[in-house]
Amino acid sequence: MPRETPPWVGSDFEPPTYKLKKIDEQSPEYKASLEITRSANPVVAVFGLSVLEDVELYRRNIGVDYSKTAAEQKIKKVLGASREEFKRLCYSNKTNHATAAFLREAMHDPHLEPQFRKIGSYLFPELAFQFVHRISYKLYEELLRWRQENMRQKQEAFARELPAVQEAVFLRIQRGMDKGTLPIDQRVFERRIKGTQVFLVDGLEMELEGGYGGAFYNEQGAICIGENVPFSAREKTLTHEWLHAFSGNTLASRIFEEGSEQAYTMVSPLRLGMHFKDRERYQSSSRFWWLNEAMTESLVMKLYEDEPTGQKPEFSYVDERALLEAFMVRGKKEIPWNILVNAYFENYNPTLLDTSTQNTRGTGVPAWKKLTTFVSEAYHPRFLVTLDNVVKQHGAKKALAIMQRNKGRT
Numbered sequence: 001m002p003r004e005t006p007p008w009v010g011s012d013f014e015p016p017t018y019k020l021k022k023i024d025e026q027s028p029e030y031k032a033s034l035e036i037t038r039s040a041n042p043v044v045a046v047f048g049l050s051v052l053e054d055v056e057l058y059r060r061n062i063g064v065d066y067s068k069t070a071a072e073q074k075i076k077k078v079l080g081a082s083r084e085e086f087k088r089l090c091y092s093n094k095t096n097h098a099t100a101a102f103l104r105e106a107m108h109d110p111h112l113e114p115q116f117r118k119i120g121s122y123l124f125p126e127l128a129f130q131f132v133h134r135i136s137y138k139l140y141e142e143l144l145r146w147r148q149e150n151m152r153q154k155q156e157a158f159a160r161e162l163p164a165v166q167e168a169v170f171l172r173i174q175r176g177m178d179k180g181t182l183p184i185d186q187r188v189f190e191r192r193i194k195g196t197q198v199f200l201v202d203g204l205e206m207e208l209e210g211g212y213g214g215a216f217y218n219e220q221g222a223i224c225i226g227e228n229v230p231f232s233a234r235e236k237t238l239t240h241e242w243l244h245a246f247s248g249n250t251l252a253s254r255i256f257e258e259g260s261e262q263a264y265t266m267v268s269p270l271r272l273g274m275h276f277k278d279r280e281r282y283q284s285s286s287r288f289w290w291l292n293e294a295m296t297e298s299l300v301m302k303l304y305e306d307e308p309t310g311q312k313p314e315f316s317y318v319d320e321r322a323l324l325e326a327f328m329v330r331g332k333k334e335i336p337w338n339i340l341v342n343a344y345f346e347n348y349n350p351t352l353l354d355t356s357t358q359n360t361r362g363t364g365v366p367a368w369k370k371l372t373t374f375v376s377e378a379y380h381p382r383f384l385v386t387l388d389n390v391v392k393q394h395g396a397k398k399a400l401a402i403m404q405r406n407k408g409r410t
């Protein structure tokens, strides 16, 4: 599973410095970076896979690198650490749905069921966190192996169903483009379809709000769908993730340790849709995540507008969408939807001429600038940043309450 945050986040280490260069998505640099990221950091879609690989490695090296006792100790250590991680996932409200579903399925396995029965907890997978410590190393390893096979079967079934689901998703998005709901360039639409891979991922590998969902990773051109997303919700979830993939971006390559032997390049977006991933420093200042999700899900809702009421899927990001609606109307003047949408789909191309400024350093971001002008007039120039800080600190629900109380001031 790709992680968005680099290893130094949350640690005391200073992130390494780098030279940043904005690049075009059609540049050879981006294509090369996609290939490297995909092979160096593949989407590991199943919980416990790397643990089992380590265990295999220790067993294979008994009598070579390790004595039997030393190997067994190492195996216990990796399994123990993984079991602790599993326990943490059982406690987390982002993954406890997934751990319960995982155990419920495993407990139905005819080989595993008697072993669970022995530790006296086979009836209540929801209470898994209370009995994880009773799962022996041996049973835990079997559980991980069972999961690999279980997920392999699910991924095979998913691969069979995917073409039909994707066809429906693309048709819906194409209709939105034809109607003018989605200002996506046809060439961008086709290019991104070609450049994006879709994976079914273990629910335990996806720490997402609500316990299930999807994610889009620009760095790898990958959409990940949680295996625990119900079949009926997959089309809607995929539509949401594909909109992230079609949304506008500003890509940057970062050259670390330039000129040295350790030099390496990473390409990632500075901005995706409304989400500014990072600015000067890699670990900091992710901005407007809430706005990006609220807009993505609102666009999905518009694509399902003509669907009969009873057949509409359930839409997520309720609080973020409510905040977006308030943000649009509560200022001194309204912020029109199309101003937001144009900013959402705006691609920054550094190799094209900016027609508005005749600047040869790229297309610039006129749609984003137009939006910020509207926000300044409706509120004040720093309003979006201030609001974003409130959301980060207190969540969208609280931010909305504060906004309603202050009649639009934060």
Ligand SMILES: [Zn+2]
Residues within 6 Å of the ligand: 240, 241, 244, 293, 296
């Ligand atoms: Zn999203």
